Amino acid sequence: MLSHWLEWTLDDKTPSRRTGTFASGAYQLIAPGVLALTPEDISDNARACVFSAAIHGNETAPVELLGQWLCALEAGAAKLHAPVLVILGNIPALKAQTRFVETNLNRLFERGLDRQGFEADRARELMQIVDAFFERYAALPRLHYDLHTAIRQSRYPRFVVEPFSTTVTEAEQWAWLAGADMQAILHQHQPSFTFSHYSRHYHQAQAFTFELGRVAPFGQNDLAALAPMGALLAALGAGETPQSGGALPHFRVEHELKRQNEAFTLCFDEDVSNFTRFEPGTVLARDGEAGDFTVGSTPLHVVFPNAHVELGARAALLVVPADDAAPA
Ligand SMILES: [Zn+2]
Structure with a gap:
């Protein structure tokens, strides 16, 4: 069965x-x-x-x-x-x-x-x-x-x-x-x-x-x-202790990009990979209400981008490495 x-x-x-x-x-x-x-x-x-x-x-x-x-x-x-x-x-x-x-x-x-x-x-x-x-x-x-x-x-x-x-x-x-x-x-x-x-x-x-x-x-x-x-x-x-591995890279969310307006675009390829890194000064989004979103002094990695969400919903997570969150 x-x-x-x-x-x-x-x-x-x-x-x-x-x-x-x-x-x-x-x-x-x-x-x-x-x-x-x-x-x-x-x-x-x-x-x-x-x-x-x-x-x-x-x-x-x-x-x-x-x-x-x-x-x-x-x-x-x-x-x-x-x-x-x-x-x-x-x-x-x-x-x-x-x-x-x-x-x-x-x-x-x-x-x-x-x-x-x-x-x-x-x-x-x-x-x-x-x-x-x-x-x-x-x-x-x-x-x-x-x-x-x-x-x-x-x-x-x-x-x-x-x-x-x-x-x-x-x-x-x-x-x-x-x-x-x-x-x-x-x-x-x-x-x-x-x-x-x-x-x-x-x-x-x-x-x-x-x-x-x-x-x-x-x-x-x-x-x-x-x-x-x-x-x-x-x-x-099986109720057994699983295999262990070494340290993994950890990321934390620095900014949540939300779609505020009908006129909203993400300024990178639709098929960009999750965790792609963008350098300071890069414009990541244009929004009719919120204006442009530009990467500040710290590079940002894009995760789960989607320009076609409802108004007010998440269009992307912008994340940064979080070394302090790594396992002890
Ligand atoms: Zn899923």
Whole structure:
């Protein structure tokens, strides 16, 4: 069943049984696209783990990565010694190979959300499921890895966004991320209602948003580059201590470029890579209301640029190296 779950979910096929067992544990389908895995034995080092993917429907590499791990669990090649919740966020968008149906799901994970619509309903359902999962395993440390791929190329194809929160990241997390071959860390500068922020803010989980390469359709992802990330997920699922790596470059947000006016342009190529560096004096944006934005005395790196956002929304993050945030 585990090895077929992804295909069945995409085909709207209901498995004949919603629960079952495999060599090292049991599974339960608790909602569409949500699989709870319960180990026979919980190891001493286990964390309550949430692994989510396809919060944006066209980001398929993480879905394939989780699929590989589920197959290995079913075959007995991987072991389960920690409770894990596997979540596929936006199934209709995943089927349609689009980022979302009505709106960006990864801005809606806020308690008391009063918006209507498909993504808002799904956000409420997932928040309630995550709450129940962490409550069930209240004695265990909490962890949530939300797995994405980026729209554009990047100077660091695999990077990790640390949500803004009062919950401090443990030093071992930085070492594990490096061990999983992540290439850079970006520290958020303010709260944003992403799924990983939800688990960090409301549940004090060690939670991150991962950008694992570039968006591609099923079957066209470079899974070999993600093998160390797959090993990190497998180690957490097995309740083992993951592989550690050395220090990674850290960046922090220096400025958030917002679109204020209909007349708004970014002054660089549409397909510029994430983390591209711009030197002092470079004009980065022209806005009918806010005027020009020019790089000051410190070079700035551009991340997640998008000129076509709604008025008042983020058109780019401008980031700088943050040596002080490097792991001790
Ligand atoms: Zn995404």
